[in-house]
Amino acid sequence: MILGLMLAVLAGSLVSLQTVFNSKVNERTGSWATTTLVLGMGFLASLTISLLVEGKQTFALQNMHPWYWVSGMIGVGVVICLVQGMKLLGPTYAISIVLTAQLSFALLWDSLGWLGLETVPFTSNKLIGVLVIVAGIVLFKFGGRQGAEPSAAKAPQGLPD
Structure with missing residues (x-):
C-alpha cells in the first residue's frame, strides 16, 4: 500500500511538472505543435523503455478490445485541454x-x-x-x-x- 501511495504522489507531481513544461512550450509554439511534441516524445520514450524492459512482449496484445486503443487519442484531448486551461486559468x-x-x-x-x-x-x-x-x-x-x-x-x- 505504501508503494502505491508513493507512486500516486509521484504521478501527481509529474503531471503538474509536465503541465508547466507544456505551458512553456506552448508559449513558443502553438497548442497543436505542443501536443505533437509532447506525445511524440512520450511515444519514443515509452517505446524505447518498453523494448528494453519487455522486448518482443511489448507487442503481445492478446485479448485486448480494439476500442481500448483510443486511449492515445484521448491523450491528445488531455494535452490540448491542459495547455489551454493553464493559459486561461x-x-x-x-x-x-x-x-x-x-x-x-x-x-x-x-x-x-x-x-x-x-x-x-x-x-x-x-x-x-x-x-x-x-x-x-x-x-x-x-x-x-x-x-x-x-x-x-x-x-x-x-x-x-
Missing part, C-alpha cells in the same frame, strides 16, 4: 479543476461499473470528499482579500525561459 487553478474532475468522473465510473470496471458502491462519504475538494478550489480562487494583488517584486518566479 493559470497552473494551480487549472490543475485543481482537472484533478477534481478526474476524481469526480472516476467516482462516477467506479460507482456505475462503466468500461468493465468492478462496481464500487457510491457512499455519502465519497460525495462529501469530492465536495470538500471543490470547496477548497472555491476558497483558493475566491478566498483571498479583495484588491490584494501581489506586487511585481513579490511575484513568484517561474521556470527560466
